[in-house]
Amino acid sequence: MALVNEHFLKLPGSYLFSDIAKRVNSFKVTHPKANLISLGIGDVTRPLPPACVEAMRRAVDEMASADTFRGYGPEQGYPFLIEAIIKHDFASRGITLSPSEVFISDGAKSDTGNIGELLRWDNSMGITDPVYPVYADSNIMCGRSGVRNEDGSWNNITYFPCTAENGFIPEIPDHRVDLIYLCYPNNPTGTTLTRAQLKKWVDYALANDTLIVFDAAYEAYIREDDVPHSIYEIRGAKKVAIEIRSFSKTAGFTGVRCGYTVVPKEVTAATIDGERIPLNPLWNRRQCTKFNGTSYITQRGAEAVYTPEGQRQVKETIDYYMENARIMREGLSEAGFKVYGGVNAPYIWLKAPEGMNSWQFFDRLLYDMNVVGTPGVGFGPSGEGYLRLTAFGRREDCLEAMQRIRKRV
Ligand code: PLP
Numbered sequence: 001m002a003l004v005n006e007h008f009l010k011l012p013g014s015y016l017f018s019d020i021a022k023r024v025n026s027f028k029v030t031h032p033k034a035n036l037i038s039l040g041i042g043d044v045t046r047p048l049p050p051a052c053v054e055a056m057r058r059a060v061d062e063m064a065s066a067d068t069f070r071g072y073g074p075e076q077g078y079p080f081l082i083e084a085i086i087k088h089d090f091a092s093r094g095i096t097l098s099p100s101e102v103f104i105s106d107g108a109k110s111d112t113g114n115i116g117e118l119l120r121w122d123n124s125m126g127i128t129d130p131v132y133p134v135y136a137d138s139n140i141m142c143g144r145s146g147v148r149n150e151d152g153s154w155n156n157i158t159y160f161p162c163t164a165e166n167g168f169i170p171e172i173p174d175h176r177v178d179l180i181y182l183c184y185p186n187n188p189t190g191t192t193l194t195r196a197q198l199k200k201w202v203d204y205a206l207a208n209d210t211l212i213v214f215d216a217a218y219e220a221y222i223r224e225d226d227v228p229h230s231i232y233e234i235r236g237a238k239k240v241a242i243e244i245r246s247f248s249k250t251a252g253f254t255g256v257r258c259g260y261t262v263v264p265k266e267v268t269a270a271t272i273d274g275e276r277i278p279l280n281p282l283w284n285r286r287q288c289t290k291f292n293g294t295s296y297i298t299q300r301g302a303e304a305v306y307t308p309e310g311q312r313q314v315k316e317t318i319d320y321y322m323e324n325a326r327i328m329r330e331g332l333s334e335a336g337f338k339v340y341g342g343v344n345a346p347y348i349w350l351k352a353p354e355g356m357n358s359w360q361f362f363d364r365l366l367y368d369m370n371v372v373g374t375p376g377v378g379f380g381p382s383g384e385g386y387l388r389l390t391a392f393g394r395r396e397d398c399l400e401a402m403q404r405i406r407k408r409v
Contacts (some may be wrong), residue, residue, distance in 0.1 A: 077104025190341015331402030
């Protein structure tokens with residue numbers, strides 16, 4: 001008899017998006033003529049940059065001919081993409097990386113979910129609250145989160161609340177935590193850390209021998225100078241941080257699938273006897289055993305992001321989304337709402353009016369304005385009283401939604 005990994009049975013159901021769908025569907029039954037606008041969508045809507053499409057077409061043609069056909073590629077990714085990443089994403093910011101420190105993958109979700117395999121199951125861990133759910137769930141699956149408390153939190157997870165009261169800046173813990181996940185620019189709050197604020201986390205990690213997993217999936221949306229694009233802009237970070245990036249929100253690759261993880265040679269973890277073990281060869285081993293590489297066609301598409309046309313086209317699309325974000329931020333502020341995020345990220349974090357919780361506010365927007373958001377409490381208890389809106393929709397929808405909101409408030 002095969003015994004099941006019972007940690008999976010502890011996973012809380014992922015009810016958020018099905019609960020939203022249920023409420024939206026019952027609204028539709030009673031309001032069949034309503035023109036609903038969804039600002040809750042977490043997926044991009046603009047098509048791929050033409051430079052990427054062209055590069056992928058050329059790659060398909062190569063695959064169609066015996067002379068240029070490619071089978072299995074390197075598990076770590078093709079050198080042409082790794083070199084483009086190092087040159088454009090890191091060297092341009094004064095960060096030196098060697099090709100063997102960059103691992104191409106099929107996206108940031110896989111890497112953020114899998115990276116914990118390198119660490120013992122009983123490390124303590126910390127996450128911000130609210131949070132992208134993969135960090136907690138992937139650790140629950142291997143038992144690292146410990147036992148579930150009555151309030152739904154886990155006894156081996158330290159939570160760093162991020163609310164308007166602390167300016168969405170997580171407080172440095174007053175005790176040691178082995179593994180910490182940080183996501184900046186942040187999903188869901190759309191907020192960022194300045195260089196000085198991120199430095200405090202790196203200094204904490206250096207002083208406490210903590211490993212940071214830094215998820216920079218929204219790096220391309222950063223607009224302000226003082227916001228670091230990579231954790232390696234902070235001195236000492238290469239000793240303590242693994243950085244994960246994605247082409248999903250940068251270049252519309254949510255359906256194409258490509259991302260990468262940087263595991264610097266200096267970053268280590270300890271054996272129970274205190275011996276320091278570099279994580280880079282471990283991740284390499286993990287990938288070679290369990291991953292057979294991102295497709296050649298996809299990697300050629302991702303490489304094209306770094307060409308001059310690719311850069312121009314990617315910027316155009318991101319500018320489009322960020323203009324949506326500006327319209328929403330300003331429209332909602334004018335309507336009297338407290339609005340956070342949306343300056344260096346495609347997410348707007350909207351405070352519910354006094355006395356309303358996330359779901360009540362969700363219903364109010366749905367019924368009074370026919371606008372759909374995502375209740376903040378779905379991302380963690382500190383998200384209660386907020387709603388997440390995304391800038392990934394169509395311009396017309398953003399404008400129309402703001403008009404409705406201004407009229408009805
Ligand atoms: N990390 C964060 C913070 C995200 O919000 C998302 C997607 O929404 C991902 C990672 C997943 O990215 P990918 O499409 O590369 O798997």
